[in-house]
Amino acid sequence: MATSTSIAAGTGKTWLGHPRGLFLLFFVEMWERFSFYGMRALLIFYLTQHFLFSDRDAAYAYGAYMSLIYISPLMGGYLADRYLGQRKAVLFGGVVIAIGHIILGLEGGVASSGMGLGLFWLGLATVITGTGFLKSSASALVGQLYPRADMRRDPAYTIFYMGINVGATIGPLICGYLGQRWGWHWGFGAASVGMIAGVIGFVWCKPLLQGGGEPPDPARLAQRVGGLISREWLVYLSSLLSILLCWFLIQQHAIVGWMLAVSSALVVLYILWEAFGRMERVGRDRMLAALFLLVVNPIFWGLYEQTGSSLALFTDRYTDRTILGFNVPASMFQSVNAAYILLFGPVIAGLWIWLAKRGWEPSTPAKFGLALALVGAGFLVLVAGSGAPGTLTPLLFIFLLYLCHTLGELCLSPVGLSAMSKLAPSRVIGLMMGIWFLAMALGEYAAGMIAAATGGEEGAASREGVLAVYGRIGWWSIGIGVAVMAIAPWVKRLMHLDRLDDVDVFGNAPADGYAVRDDMAGKPDRLG
Structure with missing residues (x-):
């Protein structure tokens, strides 16, 4: 049918x-x-x-x-x-x-x-x-x-x-x-x-x-x-x-947090069990590379998703939102990111093609590191442009922050699911897609925790307190991004991109790295 x-x-x-x-x-x-x-x-x-x-x-x-x-x-x-x-x-x-x-x-x-x-x-x-x-x-x-x-x-x-x-x-x-x-x-x-x-x-x-x-x-x-x-x-x-x-x-946000923590731990154990218990070297390497990308994923979204929480409140309280004499409601600025994607999405896609033709395109893990560096840079741009205490932040720096964050998203989001589809054997590809969204859910929860930290000990945010948090997470994000880019060549080798054509559409062994080990001979049910 x-x-x-x-x-x-x-x-x-x-x-x-x-x-x-x-x-x-x-x-x-x-x-x-x-x-x-x-x-x-x-x-x-x-x-x-x-x-x-x-x-x-x-x-x-x-x-x-x-x-x-x-x-x-x-x-x-x-x-x-x-x-x-x-x-x-x-x-x-x-x-x-x-x-x-x-x-x-x-x-x-x-x-x-x-x-x-x-x-x-x-x-x-x-x-x-x-x-x-x-x-x-x-x-x-x-x-x-x-x-x-x-x-x-x-x-x-x-x-x-x-x-x-x-x-x-x-x-x-x-x-x-x-x-x-x-x-x-x-x-x-x-x-x-x-x-x-x-x-x-x-x-x-x-x-x-x-x-x-x-x-x-x-x-x-x-x-x-x-x-x-x-x-x-x-x-x-x-x-x-x-x-x-x-x-x-x-x-009951605490219960949601525990659910995500337990689910994440079980997912990591499952991926390690698949990699070391059921796969040969190529498949094992790819699953480890997928696990690495899954770990980076919630870090990015935890920072990026300040858009709907702490950044929205910062824009409302501490930003000069006057455009052509009109005081624009802070909620309307949450459309800026999507508008940037419409503008720059085709440009970034064309850039990757142009770089690929010359052999210069960054690897998937390198793009993840670049995404983290860009999202961190966005926060630092906002901190640098906010000026003296008691003054309103110029609206220009909100637009620059969203520009950095959007470019970071375009480095990570479009290639993430594609990477999962390449690295996972076809027999578990649906599950790996689900795990990717679970990692995003973990990032959304982390975004809530980070936004809560901007509220201070008494739960009421101050301009300087928010900027201090943004400065710290900005530098941490750039540092983690640089570290990811530094080990990207090693992670890229784990992906075995030169052997992707060996995998048939059904993910049959041994092409996807999943083969019957010596101690499993005669047990075809293990082939899935």
């Missing part, structure tokens, strides 16, 4: 040489990111200005929320692959996200009571659950529009990625302005309108998917469990119950 679907998609009507379904998914993802980044632009301000959280408590809540956002696609993607199919998962996720934003929009006008705060947590928990279904499945649907060997797949994901950043650019501009100028419920309400628009478009234009993303076993999905309810509705209802779990966890 999957083959026929891909062939049909690849030979149907096209726009700009691509299946029309790609532009439907572009539209859906654009509105989902509009709603997500629009709401995120308001989140830290809503906590500190509406509910009067201290900076420290707001940062903890922000870190817990963002961590759960990145963990949820693991379960949502699993349920989509096993039961629902990607199309139903995207639709269900979009509806649940829209409901979450509606809850936030309704709550925006409620006084800061215990009931109002509980309703706010419920809105966030609902958004987390919906994102788990939509985020992973929308990306998977893009690949299903093309035959496996179609050369248009990479450009298709580039177009899809542009949709992400278009939504991420306009979301904070519209939701941020409405939320901080007209009232919180206007900003959250605008985010819900965006997601509702995406859902309506997805339902209306379903034929453009040409049968892609349907359930793997429709008959089994329709079967009644215990004679009471279909398996499909059982998945929906059990997923809605997970909202209660998310509602609890958002309020």
Whole structure:
């Protein structure tokens, strides 16, 4: 079925040489990111200005929320692959996200009571659950529009990625302005309108998917469990119950931290067990290289993701935000990063190609080190440009900080998943992708901890206290980045890039470095 679907998609009507379904998914993802980044632009301000959280408590809540956002696609993607199919998962996720934003929009006008705060947590928990279904499945649907060997797949994901950043650019501009100028419920309400628009478009234009993303076993999905309810509705209802779990966890950031710590330790042990217990030298080296990149990943995101927390508060309180006589709401500046990606993404991609033709392109681990150095440099630029105590920081230095951070992201984010797909044997590639997002979730939690540190001992940030923290993390980030670049040649050798062509599409031994060891002879089940 999957083959026929891909062939049909690849030979149907096209726009700009691509299946029309790609532009439907572009539209859906654009509105989902509009709603997500629009709401995120308001989140830290809503906590500190509406509910009067201290900076420290707001940062903890922000870190817990963002961590759960990145963990949820693991379960949502699993349920989509096993039961629902990607199309139903995207639709269900979009509806649940829209409901979450509606809850936030309704709550925006409620006084800061215990009931109002509980309703706010419920809105966030609902958004987390919906994102788990939509985020992973929308990306998977893009690949299903093309035959496996179609050369248009990479450009298709580039177009899809542009949709992400278009939504991420306009979301904070519209939701941020409405939320901080007209009232919180206007900003959250605008985010819900965006997601509702995406859902309506997805339902209306379903034929453009040409049968892609349907359930793997429709008959089994329709079967009644215990004679009471279909398996499909059982998945929906059990997923809605997970909202209660998310509602609890958002309020217990320490538990989220322990969950991430234990999960990370188990992941490291698993990778080491795979590398030394089940693989030969080439595969073992590649898994160790993957582990190295996975360790660097949360360090970067922990610093980079100050955008939605401590940097947002710094911009609001200590920056001259006047542009052409207009005092721009601080939340709107969270669109700068996505706008930079739209501007510089093609430039950096072209630069890598130009360097590669001359044999000068940095290796993947070297790019990771460069990313850390750039994100650290961004903080140091802000510190250097902030001037004397008691003065407002010129807006120019906020733009320069985001420029450094965006260039760092372009050095790390696009190549990270690509590296995982190259280094992991195909039998565990899905798991390694999930581990990559788990590492990002750990980085989001670390971002909350770093932002909390800017609040000082009493939980109330001062300009000099924030800049002192930024100075320390800036120098540490540059130092770690330089160290990563220094050992990058050794890590590159572990990747065995000259032997990637030896691996077949199924990851069969011995090409992927996974072979039956002498003490496992006669046990073919170990071949996976």
